[in-house]
Amino acid sequence: MNDFLIIGLLIVSLFGFLAGGVWVGLTLAGTAWIGMELFSTRPAGDAMAITIWGASSSWTLTALPLFLWMGEILFRTRLSQDLFTGLAPWLNKLPGRLLHTNVIGCAIFAAVSGSSAATCATIGKMTLPELKKRGYPDNMVIGTLAGAGTLGLLIPPSIIMIVYGVAAEVSIAKLFIAGILPGLFLALIFMGYIMIWAWRNPGLVPAADAEMTFRQKVYQSRNLIPVMLLIASVLGSIYSGVATATEAAAIGVLGSLIISALQGSLNWSTFKASMQGATRLYCMIALILAGAQFLTLSMGYIGLPRALAEWIGSLGLSQFWLIIVLMVFFIILGCFLDGISMVVLTMGVLLPTVQAAGIDLIWFGIFIVFVVEMAQVTPPVGFNLFVLAGMTKRDLPYIARVSLPMFFLMVFAVLVLYFVPELATLLPQHMKL
Template structure:
């Protein structure tokens, strides 16, 4: 059967099952089973054997052990006062910058992203403090909402990142190098956000009322002291990875242990926090792992159907320039981001897009960062922008207003994608420096 026809059939099946409200993992399994049964006439027994082998292979992947641990770490932090410490610690440090406390959204999310790995967790944890404080101090509502929705997406890019772990496993790329590759692009996006806030507030000072309260040097030092718990966790997790002392999975375990010790030392430990955080981590991890198994099965089914190889060959025969290909893929990912979450986008698209990228000569390490940023864009686009839902729950504003407030930060992130494409060393330089590889 023609590759284009087969691809269209598979794509139609995906939109049919997911469009009818089927759970993502069930929908992906159904697409794979239907494709093998109808297009290749595979027997149920043969399909069952393929699925069982994939489940065993997926369950035995050591790299995936990092996911539940990082999720648990974020769940523990979410239930403590670390987000409150973040706000109080950053307040004296940003008070004199145009935009004032609006920068606590950006800096707070940047710091929390370095211990969370989840966009929604980053947005919710930082937002539960900053939204009420900024509203009480008469800061512009749209700028407050938009900056938090945009900065919360950094939880996917700044390491440790759950999406990066999944990409690394599926694309067989070093997770350590992926984590390093995400640092500078993440800081670039955070810098663009802060620069935009400064620009808006210089032109319209009423957007961020200047506080008459001054902060002494001692108070600034106290603010840094309040930030020490989160900075300590960042150093423990990322330091153990980049120093070579631990793999990402081991570093995740160390991070959970360090978080637990920190909670005990600060007198916040309780069995309620322990059990609620553990159950929250179990639920999220089961969801992620079930989607991964289903996506791995779909990827295998598409391999039997030769969809990725044939599409890669067909597009390659069009003799498109590499940058035209990137533009097409960017639009493709933005479209997927309208309807799917980041994990689903990654696991569903990779069997098709990765061969195209490799054939065009792009570095798979760079593409991992590009893909994560594109997934981030989906976090702030309706109707299924998870950060928008989080902000709606935090503020009570309609989803339409939240989406409009986040639109400028969508544009800023798109600008970051252009910069990343024009200057790939932005993602490749740090991993080459840290791990002595040639990008």
């Protein structure tokens, strides 16, 4: 059967389930089951059981519930309020004011977690209630958080970079170094967008806090000390080689509990509430991940990603148009697959074409991370959208709509990355690794 006809049938199935109110994770699994039953010879039942069990029992994912728990603990302490108290004096004169805490917070936490979902959920737990309480518009708060959460994939450490490095046989250390400047550049683009929005909509930005002297600002910054110590302990344990990301997440939970105890906000009620909140959020994310993993397996057996990749390789495009077509290809593929699966299923076919076009493989790795980031905010399988939908109780179309500007900013960032490749290649070229 024609590949495009199969894609059409699966899209109809996917949106049919979603329109019927079926949970997203079950929708993905159901679409995968239909695809495998109709278009492959592999029995769907045992494949579903094995895949969902494998996705749910992955040691790599252990860091996610721990980081989510850390966010829940911090949400129930004064830490989120202290974060705003410490940052507010420095952001008062910046157009958009405290909206920038979404971007700054995600950029900092991205260097800790390496996960888009964990970054979005953890920072969201701290910023969403505070910004709502201070009167910032929901569409900007949610949209900027959805976009900034993707920094978890670009600013190292990054699981996507590790997977790509193994597949492309390039230095993972160089990939990590290469992600720093593009990550900071993307964060600055997001902050620039917030400033432009604030200039155009001054009436929607809450009034600034009372003006302070430099000495008073520094004094207020003492509120950031617990946050900085927590970040330093998690980051330091990773980059010193003392702990893995999962172990660092456990250190973060322990540090959060200590801070909570010192602030007097740790009691049985808050402890239980934090565990329940993290469990609910992780179960939602885990069900989506399990469904996406089964959909990935189903797509692999049907052969769609490989067939489409081979078709792109046969077009004989110039370097620029190859990048544009690959960007569109991965954006479409990201509507159905998670980022790691996209890389695993397509790199074997695409890398010879990319090398033949004279594209640097380190640069291409950063490009792949960018397009995977876009997939985090594109329905129906945009994990950041699902995380925020669960946290805010808003429907998915609303979350997708307010996140759309972030998507276009990422497209712009990819074009800049193409015309200024030094953003990704400068640091790896000048550092001995």
